[in-house]
Amino acid sequence: MAVRQGELRPAVMQRVRTQPLLRYATGAFALTSFGIIFLMLLFLLAYAFPAIRFNGTAFFTSPIWNIGNQYGSATVTRAGFTAQAGASFGSLVFVSGTLLSSFLAMIAAVPLSLLVALAIVYRVPASLKPLANAVVELMAGVPSVIYGLWGMIVLVPFIGNRLSPTGSGDGLLAATLILALMVVPIMVATTRDVVQAQQASIYEASMALGSTSWQAVTRAVLPSVRSGIAGSVLLAFGRALGETMAVLMVCGAAINTLPHGIFSPINTIAAVIVSQLESALTDASGMAQRSLGELALALFVITLIVNAVARIVLHGGDRSGAIG
Amino acid sequence: MLARRFAVALGLSVALASCSPAAGTVRLLETGSTLIYPLMNLWVAAYQGEHVDVEITTQSTGSGTGISQAIAGVAQIGASDAYMPDAAMREHPMLNVPLAISAQVIAYNLPGLGGVHLHLSGPLLAAIYGGRLAYWDDQRILAENAALRGRLPHRAIVPIRRSDGSGDTFIFTQYLSETTPSWRSGPGFGTTVSWPASGTVGANGNPGVLQTCEDAPYSIAYVGISFMDQVNGAHLGYAALRNRAGAYVLPTTPAIAAAAAALVSRTPRDERISLIDAPGAGSYPIINYEYAIVNPHQPTLQIERALAGFLEWTLSTRGGQRPVFLNAVHFIALPPVVARLSRDQVARITSP
Numbered sequence: 001m002a003v004r005q006g007e008l009r010p011a012v013m014q015r016v017r018t019q020p021l022l023r024y025a026t027g028a029f030a031l032t033s034f035g036i037i038f039l040m041l042l043f044l045l046a047y048a049f050p051a052i053r054f055n056g057t058a059f060f061t062s063p064i065w066n067i068g069n070q071y072g073s074a075t076v077t078r079a080g081f082t083a084q085a086g087a088s089f090g091s092l093v094f095v096s097g098t099l100l101s102s103f104l105a106m107i108a109a110v111p112l113s114l115l116v117a118l119a120i121v122y123r124v125p126a127s128l129k130p131l132a133n134a135v136v137e138l139m140a141g142v143p144s145v146i147y148g149l150w151g152m153i154v155l156v157p158f159i160g161n162r163l164s165p166t167g168s169g170d171g172l173l174a175a176t177l178i179l180a181l182m183v184v185p186i187m188v189a190t191t192r193d194v195v196q197a198q199q200a201s202i203y204e205a206s207m208a209l210g211s212t213s214w215q216a217v218t219r220a221v222l223p224s225v226r227s228g229i230a231g232s233v234l235l236a237f238g239r240a241l242g243e244t245m246a247v248l249m250v251c252g253a254a255i256n257t258l259p260h261g262i263f264s265p266i267n268t269i270a271a272v273i274v275s276q277l278e279s280a281l282t283d284a285s286g287m288a289q290r291s292l293g294e295l296a297l298a299l300f301v302i303t304l305i306v307n308a309v310a311r312i313v314l315h316g317g318d319r320s321g322a323i324g
Numbered sequence: 325m326l327a328r329r330f331a332v333a334l335g336l337s338v339a340l341a342s343c344s345p346a347a348g349t350v351r352l353l354e355t356g357s358t359l360i361y362p363l364m365n366l367w368v369a370a371y372q373g374e375h376v377d378v379e380i381t382t383q384s385t386g387s388g389t390g391i392s393q394a395i396a397g398v399a400q401i402g403a404s405d406a407y408m409p410d411a412a413m414r415e416h417p418m419l420n421v422p423l424a425i426s427a428q429v430i431a432y433n434l435p436g437l438g439g440v441h442l443h444l445s446g447p448l449l450a451a452i453y454g455g456r457l458a459y460w461d462d463q464r465i466l467a468e469n470a471a472l473r474g475r476l477p478h479r480a481i482v483p484i485r486r487s488d489g490s491g492d493t494f495i496f497t498q499y500l501s502e503t504t505p506s507w508r509s510g511p512g513f514g515t516t517v518s519w520p521a522s523g524t525v526g527a528n529g530n531p532g533v534l535q536t537c538e539d540a541p542y543s544i545a546y547v548g549i550s551f552m553d554q555v556n557g558a559h560l561g562y563a564a565l566r567n568r569a570g571a572y573v574l575p576t577t578p579a580i581a582a583a584a585a586a587l588v589s590r591t592p593r594d595e596r597i598s599l600i601d602a603p604g605a606g607s608y609p610i611i612n613y614e615y616a617i618v619n620p621h622q623p624t625l626q627i628e629r630a631l632a633g634f635l636e637w638t639l640s641t642r643g644g645q646r647p648v649f650l651n652a653v654h655f656i657a658l659p660p661v662v663a664r665l666s667r668d669q670v671a672r673i674t675s676p
Contacts, residue, residue, distance in 0.1 A: 066518030071409045084411070086512070157539045168482045168525050168540040253487035253526025255519050265525050275528070278385075279489035279516035281392035284411035 037304075044297040051290035053079040055089050059294060062090025064256050065272075067280065067288040075285065083287035091295055093258055097266035098299070100259065101172060101247065102240040105179035110233055112180075113187035118217055120188070121195050122203075136192070139185035148246035151178045156250055164263040170252030173262045178246050183236040190235070194228035195221060231314030238306040242299065244270035269299040348377055350630040355383040356390015356403035357491050358530040359426055359548030360614045363653045364403060367644050371637055378630045386529060388489015388515045394418060394617040400631050402617035405491025405548075406515050407596035419620050419669045420596050422613035422662060423638050424645075424655045425584050427549040428495055429575045429610075430563040433537050434460065437475065437561055441574060443468045445566035446503025446601075446609075452544065453483050453500070454507065455522025460542060468566075477542070484536050484545035487526030489515040492533075495600060495612045496546040499565075502601040503609075534558065549575055550653035567609040568601050575608050581656050583607035588659050595665055613662075614655070620672050628675040635670045639663050 008016070016022055052059075056079070068076070068084030075082050120132050151174055160169030198221055206216035222229070252265025253275055259266045273292050280288035354364055361384040368380045385393075387404035394402025395416045407420045430444055448464060451457035457464060461476040469476070486493045497513035511517040527536040530548050537545040538558045547555060552575075555562055564572040573579045583602035591597050601609045616635060622628040638644030645657040658666065 063521070064518060067514075067516055069512050070411065070514045070516075071512070073410060086518075088518075152535075160540050166480050166482055166523070166540075167542050168536075170525050170536070253528075255487075255524075255526065257521035257523060265523065275487045275526070276516070278389040278392055282388050282409075282412065282489055282515055284409070284415060 041297075041300065044293060044300060048290055048293035048297050050081045051089065051287060051294040054081040054083060054287055055291060055294065059089060059091055059291075060095070061092060062088060063092040063258055064088050064090045065093065065276075066256075067283050068285070070282060070284065081287065083285045084283065087283075087285070087287055089288070089291035089294070091269070091298060093254060093256065094267050094269045094272050094295060095298065096258060097172075097175075097251070097254065098241055098268040098270070098302075101175045101179055101251070101266060101268060102237055104172070104176040105183060105240050106233065106237050108176060108180040109184045109187060109236070113184050113191060113236075114229070116184070116188045117191035117195060120192050122213065122217065133192075136185050136188050140189055144182055144243060144246040145249075147178050147182050148249035151246065151250040159263070166263060168252070168263070168265070170250055171263050171265045172251075172259050174250040174252075175247050175266060175268070176262075178250055179240045179243060182243065182246060183240050186239060187232050187236045190232035191229055194225045194232065198225055227313055231310050234306055234310030234313060238303050238310065241303055241306065242270055243268075244274055247271045248274055269295050350378050350626050352378065352380045352401065352627070352630055352634065353383070353393075353399040354380060354401040354403060354616075355385050355393050355399040356401075356617070357387045357405050357614065358384045359387075359405050359428075359492060359550055360403045360424070360653075361530075362550045363424065363614075363649060363655060366649050366652060367638055370649070371634055371643075375633070378634065380634065384529060384531075386486075386488040387491030387494065390491075391489075391515075391617050394619060397619065397623075400618070400622070400627065401635075404515075404615045404617050405612050406494035407613070407615055408617065409514075413596075417620070419616075419618045419672065420594065421616045421618055421635065421666045421669045422595050422658060423616050423635075423666070424614045424650060424658060425580065425599070425611055426614050426653070426655045427575050427580045427608055427611045428492060429547055429549055429552060429555065430544065430565065431534075431537055431547045431555045431560045432544040432563065433541050433560050434477075435541060436477075437472070439561070440472065440475075442472070442561060442563045443566070443572045444563040446500055446507075450500045450504040450507040452481055453485065453522065453524060454510070454520045457481070468572075479542045482540050482543035483522065483524040484533055484540070484543050485519055485524045485526055486528070486533060486546075488528050490529075491515060491612075492530065492546055492548055493517065495598075495610055498598055498600040499610050503566075534560075549580075550655070552654050565609050567605075567607050568603050569605045569607070571605050573606065573608045575610075575654075577651075577654065577656060579606055579608035580611050583609070583611045584656060584659065588662050591662055591665060593665060593668075595662070595669065618670075618673065620674060622673060622675045625675045628673055632670050632673050636667060639666050639670070 066086055066088045068087030070084055072085060074085035076085050076087060124132050155177060156169035156174050159174055160167055202220050202224060203216050206220035247268050248271040251267055251271055254265035254267045273295055276292060280292050364382045368382055372380060387406050390402035390404045391408060393399040395418065408418060432442060445468060458480055459478055460481055461478045465476065466473055494513060494515045497517050501508040501513045511520060525536060527533045530551050533545045533547055534551055534554055537543050537560060564574045567573050582604050586602040586604045586607055587599050599611045599613065622631060650657055
């Protein structure tokens with residue numbers, strides 16, 4: 001009897017149904033993970049609420065991030081909440097930097113990852129396959145701080161001296177390249193798994209019909225794993241959105257200025273939360289910290305959406321090729 | 325068998341856990357300003373050599389972190405180039421104790437200038453960091469540097485600022501605020517300011533600023549004077565700044581001492597005062613007190629004694645105020661009247 005992915009065999013399901021302890025325990029643990037996400041969301045909402053009211057819609061449209069004059073005594077009150085005079089918190093620079101750097105990183109990384117994955121599955125000799133797989137998994141496991149360190153010491157001076165018209169290498173290009181480097185191993189690993197799980201019969205059938213190897217891959221195999229690849233791209237995109245340390249070290253920590261070119265300094269939500277946290281703690285009114293919380297909430301929501309879409313896409317197109 | 329293995333493991337972990345310093349050693353944490361960090365390391369190394377019962381850890385994290393960690397009670401000494409603002413003092417009445425007088429230099433990466441010091445002023449720097457002055461050969465720079473006509477390149481200036489909560493940002497923006505009305509009413513001064521949109525690059529800590537300045541040709545940066553040797557070693561130039569009297573002064577020890585002499589008499593009892601833009605023809609305009617932000621209420625008598633002991637040693641002319649320490653970082657010693665005020669503040673540290 002055909003079994004759909006994710007379900008247990010009927011005989012096993014029967015046993016689970018008659019053991020209430022097992023049912024309730026596993027049910028409780030399943031709820032816990034959902035509960036944690038929900039509680040985090042609630043916490044962020046509660047913590048950022050004063051900032052949400054104080055900043056209003058200007059939070060999404062303004063590029064200015066100003067914690068206000070800490071060394072004066074004047075304050076400003078909006079919607080019942082107070083901050084130091086001059087305070088204005090706008091996330092446009094950070095949201096645009098996050099989306100821009102992640103999007104460009106995916107543009108750079110997706111073709112490369114696809115080709116590497118296909119090379120590993122179809123071209124690498126069987127004796128070298130374990131080595132290739134190990135290298136890919138190793139790259140995926142390298143902590144992001146190490147990529148950031150390499151970027152800071154090697155990539156940024158290279159961009160500054162050879163490529164950038166201004167002489168400064170910190171900026172959008174450096175951040176994009178580092179992010180691309182980081183997501184390539186993840187995407188190669190998932191794409192390779194998805195393509196390998198694909199039944200060899202599709203490839204062989206295509207070859208038997210007279211197509212070249214390239215045609216078999218691009219016209220027969222890839223279309224059938226489209227959803228798997230799309231899902232892995234979206235998951236990698238979600239990872240790139242939240243990347244903190246590596247980007248922090250090479251982005252140029254832009255403030256109040258939107259990027260106007262590939263060499264402009266940028267800032268991302270995750271990087272600005274880290275770099276501005278201690279400064280925010282000097283704000284006597286506390287509004288700066290709350291606004292950082294609002295930024296964190298924005299990133300949380302963006303990442304949740306991207307991951308949710310990825311889940312739907314991954315499970316929506318289940319073409320394992322099983323027949324009956 | 326299992327029980328025996330468990331007992332061995334337990335015994336080993338107890339033995340490891342008790343490999344901590346002998347009972348009676350007090351651990352203090354100093355964190356904060358990257359400007360004073362080199363001096364703190366010299367002080368702590370010397371102090372611990374004489375006092376084996378105190379273990380002091382130093383960290384270079386930025387003045388903003390120093391202040392907040394001292395307030396939070398995580399660090400016993402929060403080193404900061406910036407004194408705390410009134411609003412923060414009302415909420416958290418901490419002691420702002422000056423330990424030394426330091427200064428700041430404006431460094432730049434201009435290949436080919438060959439040891440000639442650029443003349444810069446507050447309004448010029450405000451224009452550069454405000455995005456209104458883009459090129460090194462701008463007429464406004466040449467107006468103050470007639471001798472360099474033809475030697476300044478037509479290249480874009482890359483202004484480097486601090487991205488973390490920084491005491492160096494505090495004193496630099498105070499200099500800009502004192503000299504340029506548009507900056508005072510605009511970004512103002514603080515450990516963090518809202519930098520005008522101008523393509524400035526942010527770096528983390530004084531070492532980060534130095535590295536970025538080294539790597540980016542045609543850049544300009546504000547750096548603590550304790551990093552002067554590295555500035556010279558990296559073949560970066562540093563500027564002569566225009567002071568209140570209109571003279572262009574290099575950050576030499578006599579110039580710093582002249583500025584200090586002009587202003588220290590105005591130091592109030594809580595010692596929170598800016599020493600920026602001092603009067604006098606020979607005064608260097610960017611000097612400041614290096615503060616230890618300390619909570620007057622410490623949790624135990626042991627910590628209070630260790631903390632007060634260390635701070636008093638740093639304030640003593642036979643201890644931390646000796647030239648062997650201060651000259652290495654190009655600081656100057658506290659004048660006796662200020663050292664006395666600092667010692668008075670240290671005496672206010674208590675424990676339950």
